[in-house]
Amino acid sequence: PFNFDELTVRIHALLRREAQALSSVLKWGNLSLDFNSLEVIYDEKPLNLTVKEYALLELFLRNHKRVFSLDGIIESLWSFEEPPTEGAVRTHIKTLRQKLKKAGAAKDLIETVYGIGYRLKPLPDSAEEQTESNFAAQSPDSTEIAAVWLQHKEAMSARLAVLEKIAITLKENNCDQELKPEAILAAHKLAGSLGSLGFSDGSKLARKLEDFLVLETFPQPEQIEPFNKLVNNLREKFDRYNPSSSSVLDSSPLLLIVDNDRDFTGQLVTQAAANNFRTAIATTASQAREIFQRDCPAIVLLRIFQIRTKTDRDSPIDSLDLLAQLHQQMPLLPIVVIVSETALFNTNKNFTERLKVMRGKKHTLLVQPVTPTQAMDAVTELLRRFGAETKIIIVDDDSLFLEVMRTSLKPWGFAITTLNDPHQFWQVLQATSPDLLILDVEMPDVNGIELCHMLRSARNWSHLPVLFLTAHQDLQTQEQAFYIGADDYISKPVTGTQLATRILNRLSRIRTIQSKTLSS
CATH class of the missing domain: 3.40.50.2300 (Response regulator)
Structure with missing residues (x-):
């Protein structure tokens, strides 16, 4: 028998793994978790874990630098409808620690950060550096695009060779008409694939070559020299192209931050860059609307902040209006909302009703105090969750x-x-x-x-x-x-x-x- 909540959590975990294309093994010192065999081993000793203990350990291994509060653990591993008590979560952590200790691990491998939550105990510098390199290799970044380029560079070079063959026959006044359809297809595919890899100059050159080739009049004497120049130029740029410095690296998701706390947004921008996000900042709802007219943010982080009204009272109505407008005009836009505990329990009916609307959407609500790291974790997870649906x-x-x-x-x-x-x-x-x-x-x-x-x-x-x-x-x-x-x-x-x-x-x-x- 199995619990449907646990099944749901496992399904979400598998989807996240597929979305992130992670390694099949996570390691932390002598501890390893293998997704293929579902085995957890410490110092060559297998651990017999329950589903929840396995999920807890996976959560800590995937987020080895993060401190998880009890609420954060519950939100990550249990469904919203039937969350466990904090005492039940503590019991799961206690039994997991006991099993790790029995296998030879330190009793505080899962460390308590008093007043905050739980995390994996940091390893000695040398061991952590080695583990860090393993985790870094799992993150989606520019190296993946570079790897795709290297893997398929030979195939793309072969397509370019077809165009060079046409150019050679043109020089010899012996154009091979039977090769023309193959050359058109080669130029067409190069235009698409090179551009998608961020090689915009190469894509434009390939498109110009295709435009020449599809002409019924090609090749006329006046077309031969410019065609050959384009082929030579493309080969020259192709051989020098470096995908790690290409514009495709600027194609990361745009995070719109709507917040008037400069210190917080400054730290958040740094966190976002580390997670391969671009950022735009608006300190007012009107600035946020201007950004939406100019750009298309992939996700929004919105603080229900206080502004001064004519009655000299604090009111979050400005940012709430923006939230309501985004729900109406862009119902699929993922939004992470930060709200103060005072505002959350505001007795104002209008405010309360609007928050109910927000809760009804598949967005994320964070209650202050919230660190930039916690906010960025929520942004990353929500964006993946939206896409996974x-x-x-x-x-x-x-x-x-x-x-x-x-x-x-x-x-x-x-x-x-x-x-x-x-x-x-x-x-x-x-x-x-x-x-x-x-x-x-x-x-x-x-x-x-x-x-x-x-x-x-x-x-x-x-x-x-x-x-x-x-x-x-x-x-x-x-x-x-x-x-x-x-x-x-x-x-x-x-x-x-x-x-x-x-x-x-x-x-x-x-x-x-x-x-x-x-x-x-």
Whole structure:
């Protein structure tokens, strides 16, 4: 027999692991936890843990620098509907400590930080440095993009070699027309994959080469020299390209901080940068609205702060108005709200009702005092949780591009299924039941336009949101996509932030329309 709350926690834990692409083993000194075998070992001695003890240990190992309060542990490991008592959590920690001690661990390996909570006891400097390197390798950062580049660099170079072969034949006045379709496809794929890796200059050059190749008049004598220059320029830049310094690293999620506490926001900006977030700061609700008009934040951290009114009374109405507006206009936007304990129990009916609205959403409520670390942990977890609720299929015959998209979208935690063979489309569609479908236009045998047309003709899938993501920028292809039922159209290259924002905005609009339809 099993408890459904425990099952839910385990499912969420597995989804988080998939979203973060973590290593299968977590280590802390002589302690190790293996996700594949579900074994916990201390100094080569296996530990027999209950489900909750295992989950507790995993929580501490994943967040080895964080101090967890009892409330924080309950929020992380139990469902909201039936949380345990603090005494029950202490009992779980006590039995876990006893089992660790029996295996030879120090009795305070899980350390009590009095007045705050619990954490893993820091290791000696040398041991912690080694463990830190293991944990750092698990975090999604620029090294993942660089790894994708190195893994597929040879394949991309082969595509470029096809273009160089065309250039050589042009110099010899012996253009191989049979090679032209292959060269068009090579240029097309390079334009998309290079751009997605942050190599915008290379993407632009590849697109110009494709524009030459698709011309019916190509090659005319006056076209040969500029074509060859483009090929040589692309090869030169390709060989010098360094993905670790590319603009794709700026595609991290944008966190909008709405807070008038300068010390807090300053520390939070530092914490956000360490977690691969960009930040924008607004000290008033009006500034926040200006930022929304200019940018598309992925998530918002909003403090229900006090402002002076004409009656010289403290009132949080300004930030509450902003919160209500965001709920109405962007119901899928994840929001972390910080509120004081005094405000939380405010007897003002208007204030209380608005807080009830916030609690009804799948957002996060933090009660002061809150440290910048705690706030950033809440932001990271909420963004992943929002994404994990959205199942997406991306269909593209370019495996490199699919891998780049999976890596770039990782901070949002979307449940992503990639497919590079359109022949398996219906099988994967039925097995996955996605919330949104992303299609490329140009694919072998069956293109994205045809897939979308068939989808709209199928009764069960006619309302599935479809987003086209393609290197085709011509108006004719766009019109054709919308004519057969596309909901959105994005031209490659695209960053993870741009795509995630379009996905969330599209789903938000669709669900808002559905909600209004049902209510009417």
